[in-house]
Amino acid sequence: MFMVIELRRFCEESGTAEAVFSPSQLPRVLDSVADTTGRVSMQVRGSLDARDRPTLELRLEGELRVLCQRCLRPMPVHVAVRQTLAFGEPSVDERETETFDLDAVEVLPLMAHLDLAELVEEEVLLSLPMLPRHQQCDLPAPADSGKVLPFAALGALTGALAVASQSERNQDN
Numbered sequence: 001m002f003m004v005i006e007l008r009r010f011c012e013e014s015g016t017a018e019a020v021f022s023p024s025q026l027p028r029v030l031d032s033v034a035d036t037t038g039r040v041s042m043q044v045r046g047s048l049d050a051r052d053r054p055t056l057e058l059r060l061e062g063e064l065r066v067l068c069q070r071c072l073r074p075m076p077v078h079v080a081v082r083q084t085l086a087f088g089e090p091s092v093d094e095r096e097t098e099t100f101d102l103d104a105v106e107v108l109p110l111m112a113h114l115d116l117a118e119l120v121e122e123e124v125l126l127s128l129p130m131l132p133r134h135q136q137c138d139l140p141a142p143a144d145s146g147k148v149l150p151f152a153a154l155g156a157l158t159g160a161l162a163v164a165s166q167s168e169r170n171q172d173n
């Protein structure tokens, strides 16, 4: 899905845009979610800032489902992004601002055209948790304990396998 704006003109005319995206319309987000359920709504407002730079106020709100990294089942994550983006040269202050300051204006290179869908994709990806986990859940149960039996037949190797699976378990903790 493409939503290309002429950046300078959109901002000069105080343009606004609204859209609702499903994960299947955001290919890179689709790679990071559990399924195609969920929606992210976008609101964008353009303006020129004090330094005459095209500026976008971006608001994203929605819910997606990602895979819990412990039990590997889907879990909902809330998406809430409020970001001001300015396009052009960063000011001295902005250059010195720590990048992890969430209130900071994000300064991007000036461009003639901007794909809002791509911008939404970028910001959604940044907002997703790195290691999503339910507050409470269990590791998946072993699929079928019967499957252990063929390994037992390997005799001498069994001890080594037991040690290996034990250390795997320790890594998980």
Ligand SMILES: [Zn+2]
Pocket: 068, 069, 070, 071, 072, 073, 133, 134, 136, 137, 138
């Ligand atoms: Zn879980």
